[in-house]
Amino acid sequence: MFGQRTIRPLTAASLCGIAFIKDTLIAIDSTKGHLLEIDPESDNSKIINPHQVKEFNDVTGLAVWEDTLWVTRGNSIYLSKLGSWGLEHFATLPYTANGVAVWESTVYVSCQKLGYIVIFDRSTRKEITKFYAPGVGVENLTVTQETLWICDRTEQTVYSMDRATGEVNFSVLTPFDSPTGIAVHQDSDGQETLYVAYASEEPYIRDNPNADPNHELTYRDRTFIHPLYYYYNPDKRYALSNGYLIEMSYAEEIAPLEEVYLPDVEWRIALPSETERQTVKQVEPIGIPFTEEVIDGQRVAVFKFDALTPGERHVFGWKALLEVRGIKYRITPKDTEDLPEFSPELQNRYLVDNDDLAMDTSIVRNAARDAIGSETNLLRKMYSIRNYVYDELSYGIKPYIDTPDIVLERGVGSCGEYVGVLLALCRLNGIPCRTVGRYKCPPYGEHQKVPLQPDFNHVWLEFYIPNFGWLPMESNPDDVGYGGPYPTRFFMGLCWYHIEIGKGISFETLSSQGSRLTKEDIPIGDLAINHIRFTILQELPPF
Known part of the structure; x- marks a missing residue:
């Protein structure tokens, strides 16, 4: 399951910078100052800086090059020999340093307030140049031989940047919000997999025995690490990212606010579209059969009734099986x-x-x-x-x-x-x-x-x-x-949870005796209650 599972280390509150040392994942819990050594296959983790927790509080960026650990804290960049964890000052920016990445003699540091990725020479500790930051949020970094990878918390995006020129090759949307750290793992065959850390808060219903009523809304930390899959199509200028197999149901329940008589009814409901990011695997009717029409290239389900009479009740609609991914055009x-x-x-x-x-x-x-x-x-x-x-x-x-x-x-x-x-x-x-x-x-x-x-x-x-x-x-x-x-x-981008239905046409229309009814004649919402259900069946495999 390496490379295909979500990593959820116990006790972690807010994972930020992450890095790989062979098959071992190193991550910083910025809130607690815990430098964690994590087994990606079991979530087992241990604190490897038990005596230097205070020094690692509020560390956000993290990188490993050879036998040296690099971190960002406050306005400064520090380095430390692996295992010693004593932080040595490297350089200071005028504003908060967010992320760090190191390749040979080059050190990359992101700074949201500057709007740049600042590049230092490791031996002289002098600034060499700087690249425009591709997003507007707090960014973390990792680097490979040719590519600087950048994750942006606000943009919910990972950018592939040429590490020599600063030109963005392409970008991909992450499947979850608030990406806070990024690392590249290379297996024994040289295959690279991107991992992204996420940190945010999530609402949940808490059972409080001392309150009446005993259920109350509160928030808790939500942090984990997940592989990011992507496919870039240079000809069409888009990149696809993680997706899911989803079952979607849309049904109407006839429940009029006032009883009406409508003869010779055709009730049209648009069906999910086929796009670069969305594949319709199957569609089947709910309640009663439908026929299909194609309107301006879009599939539409047509439900026919001899008449809708006072007191008559029906449930009808469609259920679709969809493969949906994130897409981002460049x-x-x-x-x-x-x-x-x-x-x-x-x-x-x-x-x-x-x-x-x-x-x-x-x-x-x-x-x-x-x-x-x-x-x-x-x-x-x-x-x-x-x-x-x-x-x-x-x-x-x-x-x-x-x-x-x-x-x-x-x-x-x-x-x-x-x-x-x-x-x-x-x-x-x-x-x-x-x-x-x-x-x-x-x-x-x-x-x-x-x-x-x-x-x-x-x-x-x-x-x-x-x-x-x-x-x-x-x-x-x-x-x-x-x-x-x-x-x-x-x-120019959509995440996996956007469901495209009826591009450029009406989602739902009603006609009686061949004449289309408008909302001035009778609103569909006055005739029926819609029921929408999604079931996420599984994450789609890597490309």
């Missing part, structure tokens, strides 16, 4: 210069107001102009629009969706309202875009073979770049606070 503004014209079909469908986007209102048109300023590059325009919307809106959920003009005036929006504003501003600036989504699997990869229910539905969008096609962008999760800097983890 496309730069240089790649989007001198693009060909959009096709008439794209312009007629995805550059117009066909979804109550209020694109003719002054507040929306002014926002579209202000969002891009004088920018002309398509990718930079898209990035600027996203950041403008994040500056102008904060997240809030409500039971209905207002149009973009109202949302911009209010300054608060749900995920669907973020999407509406983004669609309007993009289309006014000549960027084709469309709505995607519908649900996210609860992001608990360790909770396997138990039913999981999402709390809400969810939507995001895709924008179109000639020569590359449709690219994903999340609606609001990267909006971490006014003024940024905002992470780009879901800018």
Whole structure:
């Protein structure tokens, strides 16, 4: 199971820097100051600095080169001979040093506040050069002969950087949030496996006998180490990462708020899409059979009723078996210069107001102009629009969706309202875009073979770049606070728990006697209660 299991050392509170010495894993518990020697196959661990715990408190970065241990603590970098654990000062930065990696005579140190990875010569202890940090969060490092690997806690991302030039080759999304440490293990055949440490807090229900009621919400440490699998496709500019085999069920239960009679009913529900990151292994009906249609390249289940009469009850829907992985595209503004014209079909469908986007209102048109300023590059325009919307809106959920003009005036929006504003501003600036989504699997990869229910539905969008096609962008999760800097983890990227259903088409529609019913005629939510269930069956094997 080496390389295919989650490592959970007992007693650990907050694992940060990690490194391998052959098959033995070394990790620092930053909260406790414990330097742990961990068996990756059994989770067995021991504290190897029992007399120097205080010296290792608040250590975040860790690296091993030959017989020397390197750590970062506060603003400084230290080194120590393995086994002695006496820390010798190496260098000091003006701000907190986060991560460290060493290869031969070169020492790499990350610093979030500087926004750089600073590179030192080991023998002279002088700064040689520095690279721009690829993400906005706290970053930890490891290095191989040609590659500097960087994990970013806020970005939920691992970057592959050329260690000589500082150019990012590609990046991959991690399957869990808050990655805090990274290491490379090499087996006897020379095969390399990335390991990533994670540290955060998780909510749980505590049974408190002294309270009434006795159940209360509290938080506990959550830390572990997990292998990171990836596959990079240089031609299509994307990298896939860890994924899961998931069973998803979507069912409607007829339960009208007021009894109605509807003759000759066709109830359409979109089915999961086939994409670079999502494979539909199987689909079967729930309750009653359905036929299939293909609408704009998307599979749709069609349930037919002679009539829906007062008092009549049904449960119907679909169950799908899906393989879903994380995906992250690496496309730069240089790649989007001198693009060909959009096709008439794209312009007629995805550059117009066909979804109550209020694109003719002054507040929306002014926002579209202000969002891009004088920018002309398509990718930079898209990035600027996203950041403008994040500056102008904060997240809030409500039971209905207002149009973009109202949302911009209010300054608060749900995920669907973020999407509406983004669609309007993009289309006014000549960027084709469309709505995607519908649900996210609860992001608990360790909770396997138990039913999981999402709390809400969810939507995001895709924008179109000639020569590359449709690219994903999340609606609001990267909006971490006014003024940024905002992470780009879901800018041209999706994690494994995003389930893509019905790209560019309505998720669910209802027709009677051949005429489509609108929400003004009768909202689907007034007719039926939807039931959504996910079951994570297993993690997908390495590539």
